[in-house]
Amino acid sequence: MSTATLTSPALNELQDLRNTMRAARERAIATYRENLRADGLLTELRRIVDRTLLALLERHPLPEGATLAAVGGYGRGELYPYSDVDVLVLLRQPPGAEDEARIGALITALWDIGLEPGHSVRTVEECMAEAARDITVETALLEARYLAGSRTLMRQFETAMRGRLDKRAFFHDKQLEMQQRHTKYNYTPYALEPNCKESPGGLRDLQVILWMARAAGFGKTWAQVARAGLLTADEARHLRRAEQAFKRLRIELHLLTGRREDRLVFDIQPAMAKVYGIEAGGARRPSEMLMQRYYWAAKLVTQLNTILVQNLEERLFARPGEEAQPIDEDFRSLHERLDMYRDDAFERNPTLLLRAFLVMQQQPALKGMSARMLRAIWHARRRIDAQFRRNPVNRHLFLSILQQQRGIVHELRRMNELSILPRYLLPFRRIVGQMQHDLFHAYTVDQHILMVVRNLRRFTMPEHAHEYPLCSQLIANFDGHWILYAAALFHDIAKGRGGDHSELGAAEARKFAREHGLAKDDAALLEFLVRQHLTLSSVAQKKDLSDPQVIQEFAALVGDTRHLTALYLLTVADIRGTSPKVWNAWKGKLLEDLFVKTRRALGGEIPDSRAILENRKEEALGALRLAGLTEDAHEALWKQLDVAYFLRHEAPEIAWQTRHLYNKVNSEAPIVRARLAPIGEGLQIVAYVKDQPDLFARICGYFDERHLSIQDARIHTTRHGWALDSFIVLAQGTPSEQRSLLSLVEHELTQRLATPNAAGPAAAGQTVPLGPRQSRQSRMFPITPAIELRPDERGQSWILSVTASDRTGLLHALARTFVKHGINLKTAKVMTLGERVEDTFLIDGDALNNARSQIQFEQDLLEALQ
Numbered sequence: 112m113s114t115a116t117l118t119s120p121a122l123n124e125l126q127d128l129r130n131t132m133r134a135a136r137e138r139a140i141a142t143y144r145e146n147l148r149a150d151g152l153l154t155e156l157r158r159i160v161d162r163t164l165l166a167l168l169e170r171h172p173l174p175e176g177a178t179l180a181a182v183g184g185y186g187r188g189e190l191y192p193y194s195d196v197d198v199l200v201l202l203r204q205p206p207g208a209e210d211e212a213r214i215g216a217l218i219t220a221l222w223d224i225g226l227e228p229g230h231s232v233r234t235v236e237e238c239m240a241e242a243a244r245d246i247t248v249e250t251a252l253l254e255a256r257y258l259a260g261s262r263t264l265m266r267q268f269e270t271a272m273r274g275r276l277d278k279r280a281f282f283h284d285k286q287l288e289m290q291q292r293h294t295k296y297n298y299t300p301y302a303l304e305p306n307c308k309e310s311p312g313g314l315r316d317l318q319v320i321l322w323m324a325r326a327a328g329f330g331k332t333w334a335q336v337a338r339a340g341l342l343t344a345d346e347a348r349h350l351r352r353a354e355q356a357f358k359r360l361r362i363e364l365h366l367l368t369g370r371r372e373d374r375l376v377f378d379i380q381p382a383m384a385k386v387y388g389i390e391a392g393g394a395r396r397p398s399e400m401l402m403q404r405y406y407w408a409a410k411l412v413t414q415l416n417t418i419l420v421q422n423l424e425e426r427l428f429a430r431p432g433e434e435a436q437p438i439d440e441d442f443r444s445l446h447e448r449l450d451m452y453r454d455d456a457f458e459r460n461p462t463l464l465l466r467a468f469l470v471m472q473q474q475p476a477l478k479g480m481s482a483r484m485l486r487a488i489w490h491a492r493r494r495i496d497a498q499f500r501r502n503p504v505n506r507h508l509f510l511s512i513l514q515q516q517r518g519i520v521h522e523l524r525r526m527n528e529l530s531i532l533p534r535y536l537l538p539f540r541r542i543v544g545q546m547q548h549d550l551f552h553a554y555t556v557d558q559h560i561l562m563v564v565r566n567l568r569r570f571t572m573p574e575h576a577h578e579y580p581l582c583s584q585l586i587a588n589f590d591g592h593w594i595l596y597a598a599a600l601f602h603d604i605a606k607g608r609g610g611d612h613s614e615l616g617a618a619e620a621r622k623f624a625r626e627h628g629l630a631k632d633d634a635a636l637l638e639f640l641v642r643q644h645l646t647l648s649s650v651a652q653k654k655d656l657s658d659p660q661v662i663q664e665f666a667a668l669v670g671d672t673r674h675l676t677a678l679y680l681l682t683v684a685d686i687r688g689t690s691p692k693v694w695n696a697w698k699g700k701l702l703e704d705l706f707v708k709t710r711r712a713l714g715g716e717i718p719d720s721r722a723i724l725e726n727r728k729e730e731a732l733g734a735l736r737l738a739g740l741t742e743d744a745h746e747a748l749w750k751q752l753d754v755a756y757f758l759r760h761e762a763p764e765i766a767w768q769t770r771h772l773y774n775k776v777n778s779e780a781p782i783v784r785a786r787l788a789p790i791g792e793g794l795q796i797v798a799y800v801k802d803q804p805d806l807f808a809r810i811c812g813y814f815d816e817r818h819l820s821i822q823d824a825r826i827h828t829t830r831h832g833w834a835l836d837s838f839i840v841l842a843q844g845t846p847s848e849q850r851s852l853l854s855l856v857e858h859e860l861t862q863r864l865a866t867p868n869a870a871g872p873a874a875a876g877q878t879v880p881l882g883p884r885q886s887r888q889s890r891m892f893p894i895t896p897a898i899e900l901r902p903d904e905r906g907q908s909w910i911l912s913v914t915a916s917d918r919t920g921l922l923h924a925l926a927r928t929f930v931k932h933g934i935n936l937k938t939a940k941v942m943t944l945g946e947r948v949e950d951t952f953l954i955d956g957d958a959l960n961n962a963r964s965q966i967q968f969e970q971d972l973l974e975a976l977q
Contacts, residue, residue: 128166129224135159140192140366149358150189157181157190160226161258164198167224167757171217174210176203178260178268183229186254189358193372195229196221196926199255201264202234217341234266239275246284250322261662279427281326286420289319301558303402304544304839307360308373312359312416317350327427341422343486346415353408360405363387375405394601395607401544406544406555414489414528421482442470449474450481457491459887461499465508465535466490468526472518480525488529495534506627506770509535513593519758520565523600527557538619545607556606559688563599566684567592581703582683585676594633595622597679598640615640623742639674647682651701653940655914657706657758659720662791666712675713679706680711696792697822724754730762731769738770745769747776751829759825759938764837765788768797775799777831781864785853793841794849796856800864802834808926812864814840815923817856824939837839895949896976898969900959908937909959911952915976921948924975932958932968 136159143152164179183197184190200214214232221228233241242249252272257265284423293311296302300312308314325331329339331356337347353770363386364372367379375383384397390932391397425446436444441463443450447470457463467488471477480488499505512522526532533540542556554562564667569575576583584593601623605615620641624634646668654661669675682702689695728749735745748769757765771784781800788795798810807826814821819840827835842849899912915921922941934956958964 125220125287128163128878130749132163132224135162136192139573142748146361149355149362152362153189153191153358157185159189160185160190160196160715164221165227165259167217167220171220173200173217174202174206174213176261176264177201178209178262178264179258180259180268181924182231182255183251184254186251186256188256188742191361191368194365195371196226197229197250197251197871198231199238200230200256201231201238201260201268202232203261203264204234206232211925220221222437235264235271238268241273242272242275243840243891246281246288249281250285253322253326265690276326277741278327282323282423282427285319287314290375299554300413301406301555304374304376305405305409305553307357307364307405310409313392313411314354314361316412316416317354317357317794321417323420323423327423329423329426334781336419337825340428341419342415345490346418346486349411350415353412356408357412375402378596392816399607402546403544410528410530410544414485414530417528418482418485418489421479421485425482437659438470438474442467442726444474444477445481447478447480448481448484449477450484451487454483454487457487461491461494462508464488464531465496465505465512468510468522468531469512469515471522472512472515475517477672485529488531491536492530495531500535501536501789502627505535510593510627513596519596520561520568521778523564524561527561533557536623539600541608542604542606554688556603560600560603561687562601563684564596566687567595567599567680570684579683579699581706583682586680589673589676589680591633593638594892595677595680595684597637598644598677601637602644602681602685605784611660611695613642613645636674636677640677643668643678644681644685647678647702647705648686651705652698653949655759655938655940655953656701656704657755659723662705662708662712666709669709669713672710672713675706675709695822695841697788697841698792700790720754720758724757726764727757727760727765731765734763734766735769738766740770740773742772742973748773751776751831751833752827752835753830756827756835759827760837764795766860768835768837771797772799772835776833781861782807783857783864785854785856787846787850788839790839793839794852794856796840796860798836798838798839798860800834802828802832803867804933805927805930806834806864807836808923808930809863810836810838810860811923812925813836813860815920817852817859818843818919820858821922821939821941823941824936826936826938828935896973898972898976900965900969903953908955911954911972913948913950913952913972913976915948917948921976922950925952925972928968928971928975929954930957931971932956932964934958934968 133902136156139152139155139159142155143149161181168179178201180186180199181197182199184194185197190196200217202210206214218228218230238252240250248386253276255265255268255272292309293313296310298311302310302311302790306313321331321333321336324336324339324341329341330336333342333347333351335344337344343349360375360383362381363383364375367382367386370380380397380398382399382400389397389400389403392400430446433446435450438449441451441456441460443452447466451457451463451467451745453459467480467484471480472973512526513519523532526535527543533543539557539560542560545556567586570579570582586595589595598620601616601620603612604611604619605618608615621638623633624637629637647665650661650665656662664933666675669678677703683699686698688700732745736742760768767786770783775782777799778799781798783796783798785794785796787793798806800806807824811821819838819842821838823839825837826836829835842852844852866954894914894916896915897913899910901910902908903910913925926936928934934954937953937955939950939952941948958968
């Protein structure tokens with residue numbers, strides 16, 4: 112039945128009920144705004160719905176002998192402002208036609224008055240069968256609460272649920288369910304847009320613990336669980352406080368968005384900070400401060416969750432006959448977990464706080480730490496003070512943890528989770544839960560740092576050697592891996608302070624090296640790596656690596672092969688630890704090319720343009736002979752190409768392009784050829800056509816239409832006036848899907864270039880459709896567009912550097928500006944870091960030689976970037 116078929120009095124009754132419910136909700140929310148008591152609001156909203164349901168049942172009664180029960184969170188007695196109202200209609204036997212009509216009318220009426228019901232209709236037997244199949248259903252049914260109807264049937268249902276409950280099986284199933292959920296959220300509470308309900312360390316983790324404890328008979332509240340000996344009174348207070356904080360956060364999310372929203376997305380974070388009355392502090396945004404509070408609370412829940420689950424497991428699966436195995440005078444192995452002999456071990460000897468993690472590394476048979484030990488470390492963390500940090504024994508232990516053969520990442524993560532790492536390294540404490548608003552990091556600063564350590568460790572493992580063969584080879588011959596791990600710990604440790612975090616971090620690294628007695632060479636390398644950790648990436652992606660001067664200058668900066676190798680390894684690990692969006696094979700090739708060329712220069716090989724040119728030509732000729740070309744087939748094309756062309760292209764590229772163009776040097780028709788990029792990712796496309804002012808803009812326009820992201824552009828003009836432009840572009844899809852694009856791109860781009868006045872965005876002066884909207888990151892943390900225009904060192908061309916938020920059509924907009932001002936493009940280096948672009952162009956043109964026209968060009972560029 113719908114409202115359209117109801118009589119006017121019935122409609123009025125529903126409208127009155129709806130208005131009464133809305134008014135009661137508004138009063139409850141107003142009261143909450145005065146006292147900010149989350150439980151009070153959740154309980155009152157539940158009572159309002161209870162009263163509304165009972166009033167509704169007077170008009171739409173249940174089938175004869177049926178029961179209406181609240182389940183899930185509503186059954187638990189908690190109802191968030193925009194949560195679904197989950198109800199169970201319990202029947203004695205499967206419903207007949209009349210029963211279905213009554214239930215349908217009730218559910219329709221629930222929708223009509225503004226409630227969003229999640230409902231199920233089952234018999235007791237069906238409930239038992241469904242609970243046996245699905246642990247989520249079983250959990251929801253365990254929280255069933257009587258609302259109306261047959262109390263006898265409700266008691267039968269409750270008896271049946273208790274009778275089928277196997278506390279050990281329930282624990283095991285909930286543990287698996289929690290692991291699956293944590294996997295979905297990458298095992299971290301530190302996502303930049305966390306789900307306060309489902310993410311690790313959120314509300315759901317707290318609920319799971321109470322469900323497990325309740326099923327095992329240890330209580331329904333934190334106080335009861337503490338009395339059962341699974342928690343201390345202090346831990347119970349911490350969890351209760353965290354639970355209230357998360358409940359309030361979820362309430363505020365619902366009220367702020369006006370819908371069921373549990374994610375702290377970027378759009379919402381600034382407004383949420385305002386709700387909490389958080390004001391900017393120094394260089395930090397209010398939203399950053401809000402999120403850091405969230406991460407500290409989630410971290411606490413994660414720590415105590417581990418302790419509680421282990422305590423429950425030991426109670427439910429007791430192994431009384433198993434004896435502890437001694438490790439040394441302080442520690443033992445109990446149930447394959449590290450344990451200590453004395454409860455007050457860490458209070459008596461705080462040095463054991465670090466040695467415990469070292470023992471974990473040195474005992475491969477250990478699967479973790481006992482709950483007793485985790486709790487003791489957590490409570491003794493405050494013993495790490497200035498005196499502890501000055502103790503030479505503790506300093507030696509910390510270095511030893513970095514120098515072990517195994518377990519470095521696991522133990523650093525465990526040290527961070529238990530607040531040992533941020534208490535020992537005080538600068539690290541400032542970046543625990545620190546957000547990064549640079550549009551390409553996917554993790555908080557502390558989690559990114561630990562991810563970089565993990566990536567460095569993976570280079571040392573044979574099972575990962577196929578991922579980055581060069582890195583695995585280099586680190587195998589590198590003396591002192593631990594210096595790399597220390598550099599990873601410090602490379603971003605000064606984020607969020609304002610100023611140059613590389614310089615500030617280098618100062619922290621220098622202090623650490625001095626305090627820990629590092630050898631002079633090791634200390635210098637550590638400081639160098641932290642200060643220069645962005646340099647290799649910047650040079651590789653922004654400068655012309657075919658220029659011997661660039662290589663010589665970079666070689667002078669690094670000084671020797673050891674510094675170069677260490678910086679290369681740290682750079683690859685760092686970029687890989689930012690976000691899955693940032694790394695691609697093209698970036699990897701640029702870094703490797705710079706490394707290889709610099710290593711040759713450091714080995715005494717002086718880059719000689721003439722020798723490079725001759726070697727490259729000879730190698731290309733060898734490839735052409737293998738392809739069946741005659742000895743002189745290349746000459747017509749090559750005599751039109753200058754030295755810059757051969758220096759900017761590798762021999763295989765020269766051979767590939769020559770093979771397709773050698774007999775078409777004066778072709779009046781455009782020639783476009785495409786292949787899968789030799790680097791194994793994306794497409795390589797070459798276009799050969801009579802030069803024209805808007806050529807680059809038109810090609811960019813086509814790539815935008817096809818959603819092909821330009822990674823590299825090499826623009827060349829032959830001596831007789833033909834454009835020979837080569838591009839590396841990234842395309843979506845699998846390699847086979849990308850392969851199918853090749854002929855399509857060749858055909859479409861050839862047609863586009865053959866028709867100067869073809870319709871479409873490539874035509875100069877037309878508006879480029881921007882495609883998808885900007886991402887939430889770009890909208891919430893916009894980058895102020897910036898350009899830098901400077902002459903190159905030879906004074907023959909200009910270098911244009913552009914920084915902006917990425918968007919579809921950006922490069923095309925820049926290219927159109929070049930056309931407008933008569934700017935010639937020689938090369939383009941396109942660097943995309945998540946949502947941020949940092950592009951570098953080598954250009955020339957008459958407009959750059961006049962101050963007034965140059966200023967106008969820069970103004971138009973800024974307008975294009977906007």
